[in-house]
Amino acid sequence: MYNQSMSSEGPSEQENPANSDGGSQQGEMEDRIKNSRLYKNDLQLADKVPLIYSSGYNIGFMGLEKLHPFDSGKWGRIRDFLVTEKVIKEESIVQPEEATDEDLLVVHTPEYLKSLKSGSTVATIIEVPPVALLPNYIIRRQILQPFRKQVGGTILAGKLAKERSWAINLGGGFHHCCGTKGGGFCVYADITLCIQFAFSKLGLSKVMIIDLDAHQGNGHERDFKDDRRVYILDMYNSQIYPFDEEAKERIDQKVELRSGTTNDAYLMELTKQLKKAKGKFKPDLILYNAGTDILDGDPLGRLRISPAGISERDEEVFKFAREVEAPIVMVTSGGYMKSSARVIADSIKNLVDKKLISIEAISASSSL
Numbered sequence: 001m002y003n004q005s006m007s008s009e010g011p012s013e014q015e016n017p018a019n020s021d022g023g024s025q026q027g028e029m030e031d032r033i034k035n036s037r038l039y040k041n042d043l044q045l046a047d048k049v050p051l052i053y054s055s056g057y058n059i060g061f062m063g064l065e066k067l068h069p070f071d072s073g074k075w076g077r078i079r080d081f082l083v084t085e086k087v088i089k090e091e092s093i094v095q096p097e098e099a100t101d102e103d104l105l106v107v108h109t110p111e112y113l114k115s116l117k118s119g120s121t122v123a124t125i126i127e128v129p130p131v132a133l134l135p136n137y138i139i140r141r142q143i144l145q146p147f148r149k150q151v152g153g154t155i156l157a158g159k160l161a162k163e164r165s166w167a168i169n170l171g172g173g174f175h176h177c178c179g180t181k182g183g184g185f186c187v188y189a190d191i192t193l194c195i196q197f198a199f200s201k202l203g204l205s206k207v208m209i210i211d212l213d214a215h216q217g218n219g220h221e222r223d224f225k226d227d228r229r230v231y232i233l234d235m236y237n238s239q240i241y242p243f244d245e246e247a248k249e250r251i252d253q254k255v256e257l258r259s260g261t262t263n264d265a266y267l268m269e270l271t272k273q274l275k276k277a278k279g280k281f282k283p284d285l286i287l288y289n290a291g292t293d294i295l296d297g298d299p300l301g302r303l304r305i306s307p308a309g310i311s312e313r314d315e316e317v318f319k320f321a322r323e324v325e326a327p328i329v330m331v332t333s334g335g336y337m338k339s340s341a342r343v344i345a346d347s348i349k350n351l352v353d354k355k356l357i358s359i360e361a362i363s364a365s366s367s368l
């Protein structure tokens with residue numbers, strides 16, 4: 001059952017906002033995607049599992065990380081847990097390329113990318129004021145490049161999910177950033193980029209974003225403002241950042257929670273909303289923004305979900321993807337407490353245990 005405005009033939013001229021600004025802009029976007037190296041074909045994917053990570057993800061603040069409330073090495077710690085606990089073999093992990101300026105221009109304006117050359121702009125976006133004092137090349141190497149690697153990971157995840165039915169980027173999920181503006185620790189709009197690449201290169205035309213980070217996903221909501229090929233289910237604490245009322249108008253299924261919401265109420269609501277979503281839209285790809293800042297004790301999210309509740313939440317979403325027969329991309333998004341990496345690794349392990357994802361490489365499983 002498709003949304004009223006959908007046609008099963010895929011996007012039409014009217015449905016795509018880029019076309020209304022002129023075909024050349026759309027053409028430029030298509031060219032950039034066509035020339036990108038992010039969907040590389042030389043990955044020897046048969047020996048890999050669609051779990052994406054690079055040691056280049058981790059951010060160094062030259063000691064300034066001590067001033068930051070976040071665990072900026074979260075991504076590497078998730079990988080360490082998964083490898084040391086033998087959930088996945090190190091050599092099975094897919095390493096992405098870094099997104100280039102040309103890749104980022106698929107969604108971002110040149111003005112926005114230029115603004116990131118200013119230390120104070122980056123410091124404001126990532127909410128670490130002392131970063132404004134660092135030399136430009138340090139900001140680029142220690143902060144922007146790790147984010148670009150993660151963006152490359154999210155974009156690649158779209159391709160791998162289509163081929164393998166699921167993909168998890170251990171980073172990404174920068175849902176406060178849109179094409180023209182960053183904020184809330186989000187410098188690049190990886191979710192929008194992943195979806196635009198999928199539309200253009202994978203022949204997909206109906207994507208559902210399920211955003212379960214504690215915060216409202218105002219970045220992708222702004223980017224897809226006039227694009228009905230995307231259905232947005234966003235469940236967030238309405239009493240915290242970003243209070244973006246204009247972006248809220250774009251949400252197809254808006255679920256506003258209050259601070260202090262606990263496991264049972266949260267999971268019951270999620271089940272109800274997923275059931276509703278099933279009747280509203282038939283996606284050919286799901287983009288799952290799986291922030292762990294809903295965890296009890298997270299100073300930013302202010303919800304009270306337990307580690308077991310996070311595993312259950314992720315399980316629900318992966319079951320939903322299987323029921324609607326859509327490939328799923330998961331990104332880890334917000335949640336930078338010291339405990340977040342442990343919780344994410346445990347949840348991925350739970351998905352394996354419940355057979356919702358298979359961590360067998362294609363070549364290994366075909367030899368059985």
Ligand SMILES: [Zn+2]
Nearest residue numbers: 213214215334
């Ligand atoms: Zn968040």
